[in-house]
Amino acid sequence: MALEPVANTPGLWRDTQWQAGMPGLYALLAGVSAYPHLEGGSAPAPDAFGLGQLGASANTAASLFDWLRADFRRDGLPLVWCQLLLAPTDEEKAGFDQRGLVHYAPADHATLVKAIQRWTGQLPSAPAAARQSRTLFFFSGHGVQSNWRALLLPSDYLDPDPGAPQLQNCVSTRELQDWMEQSPVAEHLALIDACRNEFSPLASRGATANTCFPLLQAGTQVPRTAASLAATSPGTQAYQVPGQPHTLFGQALLNAVRGDGGTDARLEFRELVEAVRKDVNALLKAASQGQLEQAVRPRVEGDDALVVTELLAGPVPPPPVPTPGALPRVGGGRPRPDALTEALRASAERFDPRLAVGDAIPLEAMVQDFGEIHRRMGHEYTSHLWREGVHAFGLDDGLPLTAGLLLLAVERDDPSSQVQVDLELPARTGGVLLVFEGVQYVQRERLAVALPTDASGPVPIRLSLQFGPGMPGEPPRLLKLQARLGPSAHNPHYQYLWTLLREAELGSARKAAERIDPERLRAAAQDQPNGQAALTAGMLLQASTGHIEELQAWPRSLLQRAPDLPDAAVLWAASLRHALEHGKKKPFGEAAPQAAFVAALASLQTRGLPYFVDSLELAERLLRQALRGPLQAGQGEQLRGVQQAIAQLFEVAQPDGQFPVLAGLPRPAQLPGDGPLTVAELRAVLGRR
Known part of the structure; x- marks a missing residue:
C-alpha cells in the first residue's frame, strides 16, 4: 500500500x-x-x-x-x-x-x-x-x-x-x-x-x-x-x-x-x-x-x-x-558500556571543583554563621537565601525541625547559578517538608519539596538549585529546585540505589532495572535500621520498566513495616493489578485481590499523597483503571476523592526530579485567600492535615 x-x-x-x-x-x-x-x-x-x-x-x-x-x-x-x-x-x-x-x-x-x-x-x-x-x-x-x-x-x-x-x-x-x-x-x-x-x-x-x-x-x-x-x-x-x-x-x-x-x-x-x-x-x-x-x-x-x-x-x-x-x-547499535560514565562526567563538569566544600555541618549551625554559608554557597543572593529563607518542617505535624538536618557537601559553578547540595535527613517518621521562601529570594515566593524519611536512620538527599533573573533586569533568585535520593558513604542501600538510579536516568532504565539484585532489595526490606526509601525507589524502578512481577509480595511487606509511607500502598496496588491482569485469582495469598487493590488506593485519603513523582503518576493511572472496574458502595467516592487530590497537587507541583516540587504561586482557584500558599496549605495539598 x-x-x-x-x-x-x-x-x-x-x-x-x-x-x-x-x-x-x-x-x-x-x-x-x-x-x-x-x-x-x-x-x-x-x-x-x-x-x-x-x-x-x-x-x-x-x-x-x-x-x-x-x-x-x-x-x-x-x-x-x-x-x-x-x-x-x-x-x-x-x-x-x-x-x-x-x-x-x-x-x-x-x-x-x-x-x-x-x-x-x-x-x-x-x-x-x-x-x-x-x-x-x-x-x-x-x-x-x-x-x-x-x-x-x-x-x-x-x-x-x-x-x-x-x-x-x-x-x-x-x-x-x-x-x-x-x-x-x-x-x-x-x-x-x-x-x-x-x-x-x-x-x-x-x-x-x-x-x-x-x-x-x-x-x-x-x-x-x-x-x-x-x-x-x-x-x-x-x-x-x-x-x-x-x-x-x-x-x-x-x-x-x-x-x-x-x-x-x-x-x-x-x-x-x-x-x-x-x-x-x-x-x-x-x-x-x-x-x-x-x-x-x-x-x-x-x-x-x-x-x-x-x-x-x-x-x-x-x-x-x-x-x-x-x-x-x-x-543505531546498542549503547556502549561507557555511556553512563561519559554522561556522569559531563554532568560533573558543570561545577568548578575548586569551589567544592565537603565538610559536614548541621543546618542549624550553618545558618547562624554567614561566613560558613558564604564559604559554601558563594554569591550573596544564594547565601542570603540559606541564612533567611530555608526552613524544614515535619510533614506529619507541621512543626519546625530544630535539629538533625545535616548539610554534607556543596558543589557549584563560579557565579553560583548552579548549586548542588547534599543533605542528610534525620531519622523520623512522617517525612520532612523542606521550604525555600522569600519574595526577594525565590521566583514564585515559595518552593517546597516533601521528602521521605526512615524511622531508624538518616536519608541522603541531593538538591539541585538554579539561580538567575526571572525576567531581564531582575535580581537573581531561585528559579528551579530539584530533589532526589542522594549517595551515601555509610548506608549501602542508598549507595546501591544511587548508582542504579543514575544509570536509569542517564543510561538505560531497563538495563538498570535488569541489574537490580533481588537479594540487595531483600536486604533493604529486612534491614531494621533503615532503607525504606531506598527500597521504595528500587521497587518503583522495577515497576516503571515492566518488572513489577519481580516485586512479588514485597510491597505488602513494606506497607506493613512503614504504614506512613503512601508510596508502598501504590506499589502494592500495582502488584495486585498486574497479578489480576495475568489471571491470578489469589495472588500472594489474597482471597479478595480486587478489593485489596481498591483498598490500597483508597487508603491514600488517610495516608497522604505519595512522595515520589513516579508513584504519583502510577497512582493516577491505577485510579483510572480502578474506576473502570466493579466497585462496592462508597468506593467510587473514595477513589474520586484521591483522584481530585492528585489533580490539585498537579496544579501547583512540578515533576522535576525524583520528588515533586510545589510552588507557592499561583494560588489554585479553589483555594480561598490571597498571596502564595502557606506551609500549612502546602501540607494540606499533599494530603497531610
Whole structure:
C-alpha cells in the first residue's frame, strides 16, 4: 500500500484503498520551525518571553514522514492514513519544494486542533479493527512546562491580533497521554521533540492548554500499549544545532528506525528508547564538547514490548566523512558500556571543583554563621537565601525541625547559578517538608519539596538549585529546585540505589532495572535500621520498566513495616493489578485481590499523597483503571476523592526530579485567600492535615 495526497485537504495523505473504519496505522506528524510571533519572526508579539525561531523541526517531521511512507513496515499493520503539518523556515521550504513535498498543512493552532480532531475521529471504532490498529503522533517544535503539564506550541503562538496573548492556544501532552490510555485502539505511540523548561507566564497563572482531544467514556476495551517518548525530562531543554538538518532527538530517532544496515530485526519500544537516548547524548556531546546533557524520557502504559517497526536488511554503509562544524551520524547499535560514565562526567563538569566544600555541618549551625554559608554557597543572593529563607518542617505535624538536618557537601559553578547540595535527613517518621521562601529570594515566593524519611536512620538527599533573573533586569533568585535520593558513604542501600538510579536516568532504565539484585532489595526490606526509601525507589524502578512481577509480595511487606509511607500502598496496588491482569485469582495469598487493590488506593485519603513523582503518576493511572472496574458502595467516592487530590497537587507541583516540587504561586482557584500558599496549605495539598 502507498500513501497518496488527498485533493482539497492540505496535509492529508491516505492509502488509495482506504475506507472509513479500515484497520491500520493512523499518523499525525507536525514540525514547527518558523514562529512568526516569536523573536526573529515576521510579526513578533510585543513580548515573546524569550522564545525565538527554530531551524530544523519542520525538516525533522518531513524526514520522519518520508521514512514512514517509504520504509515503515510491520506485519499486519499497514500505513493507511497520515496528516502532515509543517511550518518551515524559508530554507526548509526551498528544500521541500525541490524534492516535491508541497502537500502539507500549516501548523497554526486552529489547523493543529482540527487535525487532532480529524485524526482521533477517523480511527476505527469496531472492536476487531481497533485491535488491529495503531496511532502515531509526532511533534517537533517549541515546548514548555506549566507546573505538571507539558505543552506544545503551534506556529502562531502569541499571535498579537486578539490583543492580549492567548497563552492557552497550545496542546497538552497530558491530554494526549490520557486520550491514548483510554482509546480502544490497541497501540498508541507518541514521540515528542520539544523542550520542557518552565514557562513562567503560563505557570504563574496556573494555566494550561485549551482542550482539543476528545473526552472518552471509560470502556471495557483498553489499549494494549500507550507509549510515549519525550526528547527531554521536565524542567529541561531539548537541543538543535544551527546548520544541522534535524534536531538531535529527531536525528537519533531516524537513526533508530532506519536501522544500522545489519540483518532484519524488530525494533521494540524499549530498544528504541535505549538507541535514541544513547544517540542524543553522543550527538550533544559532540556539539557541546561534553558540557550539556539531555535526558530522553519514556512512559509506557501496558506492554512495553511494542514493535515500533521491522528494520530492513541492507549493506553496512561506510562511516560518514566528518566535516568541520558538523555533527557525526551515530549508528543505531546498542549503547556502549561507557555511556553512563561519559554522561556522569559531563554532568560533573558543570561545577568548578575548586569551589567544592565537603565538610559536614548541621543546618542549624550553618545558618547562624554567614561566613560558613558564604564559604559554601558563594554569591550573596544564594547565601542570603540559606541564612533567611530555608526552613524544614515535619510533614506529619507541621512543626519546625530544630535539629538533625545535616548539610554534607556543596558543589557549584563560579557565579553560583548552579548549586548542588547534599543533605542528610534525620531519622523520623512522617517525612520532612523542606521550604525555600522569600519574595526577594525565590521566583514564585515559595518552593517546597516533601521528602521521605526512615524511622531508624538518616536519608541522603541531593538538591539541585538554579539561580538567575526571572525576567531581564531582575535580581537573581531561585528559579528551579530539584530533589532526589542522594549517595551515601555509610548506608549501602542508598549507595546501591544511587548508582542504579543514575544509570536509569542517564543510561538505560531497563538495563538498570535488569541489574537490580533481588537479594540487595531483600536486604533493604529486612534491614531494621533503615532503607525504606531506598527500597521504595528500587521497587518503583522495577515497576516503571515492566518488572513489577519481580516485586512479588514485597510491597505488602513494606506497607506493613512503614504504614506512613503512601508510596508502598501504590506499589502494592500495582502488584495486585498486574497479578489480576495475568489471571491470578489469589495472588500472594489474597482471597479478595480486587478489593485489596481498591483498598490500597483508597487508603491514600488517610495516608497522604505519595512522595515520589513516579508513584504519583502510577497512582493516577491505577485510579483510572480502578474506576473502570466493579466497585462496592462508597468506593467510587473514595477513589474520586484521591483522584481530585492528585489533580490539585498537579496544579501547583512540578515533576522535576525524583520528588515533586510545589510552588507557592499561583494560588489554585479553589483555594480561598490571597498571596502564595502557606506551609500549612502546602501540607494540606499533599494530603497531610
